[in-house]
Amino acid sequence: MELIVLYSIILFSILIIALFLYLVAEKIYAEYKEKRKQKYQESISSLLDGIISELDEKEVTDVQISILSNYLKDKTKREVIEERMLFYFENFKGSISTRLTKLAEDIGLVDYEIKKLNSRDLHEVALAARHLGAMRSKKAIAKLLELIYLEHVGVKYNVLMALARIGDEEAFIEAFKRLTESIPLSERSLVEIADSFEGDKIYVYRKLIYIDDDFISSIFIKSAGNYKDTMLADEIALFLTSENKEKKIAAMKALGNMGDNRYVEAIISLLEDEDWEVRAIAAKVLGQMQSEKALVPLAVALSDREWYVRYNAANSLISIEGGMDIVYDILDGQDKFAKDIIIAVLETSYGWDKVLEYDKFADRNPRLSEKIRKYIEEKDR
Amino acid sequence: MINMHTLFLREMVLKFNYFIIYYVLVINFIYFLQLILAAFKLNDYIRKIRYSDYQKYKVSDNMLPISILVPAYNEEETIVENIKSLLALNYPKFEVIVINDGSKDNTLKKVIEAFDLVKVNQPVRYRIKTNKIKGIYRNIELPQLILVDKENGGKADALNAGINIANFPVITSIDADSILESDSLVRVIMPFIEDKKTIAVGGIVRIANGSTIQRGRVVNIDLPQSRLAMFQVVEYLRAFLTGRIGWDSINALLIVSGAFGAFRKDAVIEVGGYARNTIGEDMELVVKLHEYFLRNKRPYRIKFIPDPVCWTQAPERIKDLRGQRRRWQIGLMDSLFKHKRMFFNPRYKQIGMIGVPYFWLFEMIGPVIEFLGYILIPLAYFLGLLNVKYFILFLVASILYGVLLSLGAILLEEYTFNKYPSLKQLLKLSFYGVLENFGYRQMTTLFRIEGIVRFREMKHSWGEIKRKGFQEK
Numbered sequence: 001m002e003l004i005v006l007y008s009i010i011l012f013s014i015l016i017i018a019l020f021l022y023l024v025a026e027k028i029y030a031e032y033k034e035k036r037k038q039k040y041q042e043s044i045s046s047l048l049d050g051i052i053s054e055l056d057e058k059e060v061t062d063v064q065i066s067i068l069s070n071y072l073k074d075k076t077k078r079e080v081i082e083e084r085m086l087f088y089f090e091n092f093k094g095s096i097s098t099r100l101t102k103l104a105e106d107i108g109l110v111d112y113e114i115k116k117l118n119s120r121d122l123h124e125v126a127l128a129a130r131h132l133g134a135m136r137s138k139k140a141i142a143k144l145l146e147l148i149y150l151e152h153v154g155v156k157y158n159v160l161m162a163l164a165r166i167g168d169e170e171a172f173i174e175a176f177k178r179l180t181e182s183i184p185l186s187e188r189s190l191v192e193i194a195d196s197f198e199g200d201k202i203y204v205y206r207k208l209i210y211i212d213d214d215f216i217s218s219i220f221i222k223s224a225g226n227y228k229d230t231m232l233a234d235e236i237a238l239f240l241t242s243e244n245k246e247k248k249i250a251a252m253k254a255l256g257n258m259g260d261n262r263y264v265e266a267i268i269s270l271l272e273d274e275d276w277e278v279r280a281i282a283a284k285v286l287g288q289m290q291s292e293k294a295l296v297p298l299a300v301a302l303s304d305r306e307w308y309v310r311y312n313a314a315n316s317l318i319s320i321e322g323g324m325d326i327v328y329d330i331l332d333g334q335d336k337f338a339k340d341i342i343i344a345v346l347e348t349s350y351g352w353d354k355v356l357e358y359d360k361f362a363d364r365n366p367r368l369s370e371k372i373r374k375y376i377e378e379k380d381r
Numbered sequence: 382m383i384n385m386h387t388l389f390l391r392e393m394v395l396k397f398n399y400f401i402i403y404y405v406l407v408i409n410f411i412y413f414l415q416l417i418l419a420a421f422k423l424n425d426y427i428r429k430i431r432y433s434d435y436q437k438y439k440v441s442d443n444m445l446p447i448s449i450l451v452p453a454y455n456e457e458e459t460i461v462e463n464i465k466s467l468l469a470l471n472y473p474k475f476e477v478i479v480i481n482d483g484s485k486d487n488t489l490k491k492v493i494e495a496f497d498l499v500k501v502n503q504p505v506r507y508r509i510k511t512n513k514i515k516g517i518y519r520n521i522e523l524p525q526l527i528l529v530d531k532e533n534g535g536k537a538d539a540l541n542a543g544i545n546i547a548n549f550p551v552i553t554s555i556d557a558d559s560i561l562e563s564d565s566l567v568r569v570i571m572p573f574i575e576d577k578k579t580i581a582v583g584g585i586v587r588i589a590n591g592s593t594i595q596r597g598r599v600v601n602i603d604l605p606q607s608r609l610a611m612f613q614v615v616e617y618l619r620a621f622l623t624g625r626i627g628w629d630s631i632n633a634l635l636i637v638s639g640a641f642g643a644f645r646k647d648a649v650i651e652v653g654g655y656a657r658n659t660i661g662e663d664m665e666l667v668v669k670l671h672e673y674f675l676r677n678k679r680p681y682r683i684k685f686i687p688d689p690v691c692w693t694q695a696p697e698r699i700k701d702l703r704g705q706r707r708r709w710q711i712g713l714m715d716s717l718f719k720h721k722r723m724f725f726n727p728r729y730k731q732i733g734m735i736g737v738p739y740f741w742l743f744e745m746i747g748p749v750i751e752f753l754g755y756i757l758i759p760l761a762y763f764l765g766l767l768n769v770k771y772f773i774l775f776l777v778a779s780i781l782y783g784v785l786l787s788l789g790a791i792l793l794e795e796y797t798f799n800k801y802p803s804l805k806q807l808l809k810l811s812f813y814g815v816l817e818n819f820g821y822r823q824m825t826t827l828f829r830i831e832g833i834v835r836f837r838e839m840k841h842s843w844g845e846i847k848r849k850g851f852q853e854k
Contacts, residue, residue, distance in 0.1 A: 186577040
């Protein structure tokens with residue numbers, strides 16, 4: 001017994017001392033590395049800055065490439081170059097970006113990162129994918145596509161994001177075709193990746209909105225909506241009659257974002273969908289479309305059994321021209337649900353501005369604001 | 382006959398003493414295992430940050446909007462500053478819902494006056510049953526802020542009322558005496574963005590006593606002057622940087638701190654919200670989520686991430702500390718009793734086979750065993766039942782294990798986030814890491830035992846801590 005306790009104390013002490021020594025060693029090494037970096041920082045940065053400042057006008061000379069390639073052989077110098085190059089990629093857009101990519105390829109930085117994609121350390125792989133995405137080199141595409149099958153959230157996200165930044169349409173489409181239903185990434189992160197695609201978006205959307213996988217398809221319908229190019233409206237509108245709820249919702253949101261009101265009637269019909277989430281989005285999107293045709297159906301939706309539908313319908317109703325007249329009449333009616341939701345929306349900053357504006361121009365007695373106050377007083381009693 | 386009894390008694394006392402030694406050994410092995418797991422996990426996390434895209438999401442429309450729930454009960458001293466700091470958070474789309482849970486002080490009045498709020502007639506959907514909501518207050522110029530005034534029903538009831546009002550898919554609960562770092566929300570939400578199975582995420586809670594606060598922000602991190610708070614700094618580092626991370630590494634996190642945690646709203650509503658009539662609603666919710674999702678064989682993840690920091694005030698009076706620890710112990714026991722069917726039940730995987738049994742055997746019963754050890758071992762020694770070697774061994778082992786664990790946690794902190802970078806701070810932390818084993822630890826054990834003793838009497842009560850306002854400098 002005594003021995004067990006003694007050994008455990010020795011073991012734990014060794015563990016803590018080892019941790020402490022590791023910490024000290026790590027800090028000393030970090031400091032040493034930082035000093036070495038600082039030593040090269042100025043010379044390498046000024047060389048790179050000089051090259052980049054003339055990149056728009058002059059080709060990079062073989063001598064310059066050779067110097068930078070040689071630097072890459074040294075770990076510290078390579079880190080300095082990589083950090084600087086990533087800074088340029090982050091901050092310089094347009095034609096210079098293509099030249100920067102070529103420079104990164106010529107000096108061997110892209111190859112170095114591609115090599116890191118073979119690492120067994122998945123953190124290294126994810127980081128390399130991120131860097132390759134920033135460098136936007138097509139050389140990395142084949143290797144990145146191979147990594148799509150790796151079941152690691154960080155790797156998967158950064159590989160897809162890298163392909164989005166590189167902007168090669170076929171590679172990006174292929175990557176999403178390879179994704180299985182068990183993809184661990186959330187819908188929002190995938191929409192973010194789709195939104196970040198830097199190639200021909202219309203082409204990609206046209207291919208991927210029709211993909212068999214409903215989840216991926218709805219991601220690209222949503223992203224197309226965020227892109228707001230009405231060229232795709234007709235194709236997206238086809239999904240308003242889809243049997244898949246997600247696709248239906250994505251299509252409505254996309255058309256709402258595009259502000260294309262040719263499909264108002266189709267969306268009005270969705271106010272009667274059996275799924276409340278579809279009805280709620282329909283009510284919201286009708287507000288974005290600003291069509292007077294939606295006023296009466298929205299007033300009907302104020303009595304929907306689902307709170308979200310009523311809430312969205314009320315918001316949309318007050319935002320469309322002529323909606324405030326209907327609101328006035330609803331407050332005269334008997335539907336308590338409709339009245340409550342209307343009052344709730346009118347008490348927001350947007351809603352109250354609408355009330356004041358209505359009272360200024362409408363010739364109705366009593367004034368809407370008085371009517372609301374009276375209703376609230378009665379309710380409080 | 383008397384000799385037989387004496388021999389039997391002597392044998393029992395000796396066996397119990399050996400049991401205590403083995404118990405202490407096992408629990409410390411578990412702690413050290415957690416420390417090792419935490420070291421790996423932290424290293425993993427630090428490397429992950431290098432390729433995390435969270436900066437991009439700070440300004441993205443695709444970021445999840447979030448409802449911040451702030452339950453407040455007699456929080457007049459800190460509530461206004463707390464709300465100001467929340468409203469200044471760096472996040473694309475969020476709302477702050479302050480729930481005044483029938484405070485007896487001026488909490489309601491202070492918030493209304495400070496933010497120029499007026500009563501509105503927003504209808505409430507009671508998706509979770511709560512006590513009556515008396516009124517909702519808003520300022521049309523400040524649409525992100527909603528104040529809910531309700532009848533007193535306890536913290537869980539207040540949080541449920543907040544969930545009923547919340548507009549966004551993720552909710553986070555923050556204590557009214559806490560301050561978030563500006564990027565904390567983005568970081569705590571990233572696991573929901575990265576992994577669709579995520580239903581809850583806990584962040585680290587650190588102690589703000591001693592730090593400089595300006596306009597609701599921690600601008601200079603320092604260690605507290607108060608000794609009691611200083612002990613708690615070390616304790617929190619140990620609890621969060623080794624305990625929580627250790628549990629997270631085996632997917633068995635049972636506690637997401639009530640001071641700062643984020644949950645998917647639909648998941649919380651599905652399990653019926655926070656349990657009322659319990660004072661450990663934070664642990665209870667997490668255990669309930671585990672049980673529900675495992676029982677229904679639905680994939681899910683509950684995560685802990687160590688760097689979205691929430692700063693909180695540690696009690697500086699023994700009386701408040703006593704109340705807090707008593708509450709924690711009662712909350713823990715209540716939750717374990719409610720979910721006793723999970724105990725060593727393979728259906729609940731690592732939660733049923735590792736997490737829950739650990740909490741039963743070591744966190745719940747631990748204080749009693751420790752206390753008995755402090756009494757029976759010296760007693761056995763003085764009665765001549767134990768030899769001096771054994772007595773000293775027990776004393777040295779129990780103190781040394783504690784010291785080593787605290788030092789381990791401090792070293793992990795220095796290695797990773799290094800919030801206390803100066804040598805003076807490191808030495809002060811280490812000194813208190815040693816000192817806490819001589820009195821402070823034993824004192825908190827006593828407070829926990831009081832929780833066990835008064836469990837039946839107090840399990841439904843919601844105690845009060847006298848908050849000290851954040852010292853603005």
